[in-house]
Amino acid sequence: METIKIxxxxxNSFIREGMKIILNTYEGYEVVATVDDGREALDYCLTHEVDIALLDVRMPNMNGVEATKEISTRTKAKPLILTTFDDDEYILDAIRNGAKGYLLKNTEPERIRDAIHSVYHGSTVMQDVILDKLKSNLKDKDDGGKEEMKIDASLFTERELDIMRLIAKGYSNKPISEELFISEGTIANYISSILQKTGLEHRTQIAIYYLKGSLD
Structure with missing residues (x-):
């Protein structure tokens, strides 16, 4: 069985050591190091094999958002933000910098474990509360009941816009295929086209792009 190196x-040493104890109880998960700032996190990822870097946001020397950018561009480790702060600016900055997920510390340990597993296998994760935080900043819905988008719709086909809308609602490929009556393979092709047109890297960024108009 493969072991995910974390x-x-x-x-906060209490949170750090507590999370280490919890994660090490799960089969296939190993916390290989604990550090107390972003600079140390980067240095460790540069010199050791790490699969997932679970990062707090507010840390001395280098915060989690800054560390995310360095780790995602200079190492093979996948950054996953775990924090008590749900400020939407942190969310956007973390995703811009390559974070593969954004979780709050009050999340149940099993969900954190599952999120680590999902990110390890190439998915991105974002809790509903985080998406809700972003959605709360949208303008009021228009008379037709549709969300007002700031994106340039002329860049996309109608089908691509449908897929972006469903991704923003948190749908995975299977539910999208059932909703639109097209195959999962076709969905994947549309997503690749959307990523190419926007220069984005993964579906969570697509959701933010759709909801906010851009990642800037």
Whole structure:
């Protein structure tokens, strides 16, 4: 059985060590190091094999958002944000910088475990509360009941816009295929086209792009 190697970065030693104990109880999960700032997290990922870097946001020397950018561009580790802060600016900055997920610390340990597993296998994760935080900043719905988008709809086909809308609602490929009556393979092709047109990297960024108009 494969073992997911995890780095924990948090300046709160109680949270850091507690999370280490919890994650090490799960089969196939190993916390290989714990550090208390983003600089140490980056240095460790540069010199050791790490699959998932679980990062707090507010840390000394280098915060989690800054560390995410460095780790995602300079190492093979996949950054996953775990924080008590749900400020939408942190969310956008973290996703811009390559975060593969964004979780709150009050999340149940089993869900954190599952999120790590999903990110390890190439998915992105974002809790409903995070998406809700972003959605709350949207303008009021128009008379037709549709969300007002700031994106340039002329860049996309009608089908691509449908897929972006469903991704923003948190749908995975299977539910999207059932909703639109097209195959999952076709969905994947449309998503690849959307990523190419926007220069984005993964579906969570598509959701943010659709909801906010851009990642800037």
């Amino acid at each position: 780095l924990l970065a948090d300046d």
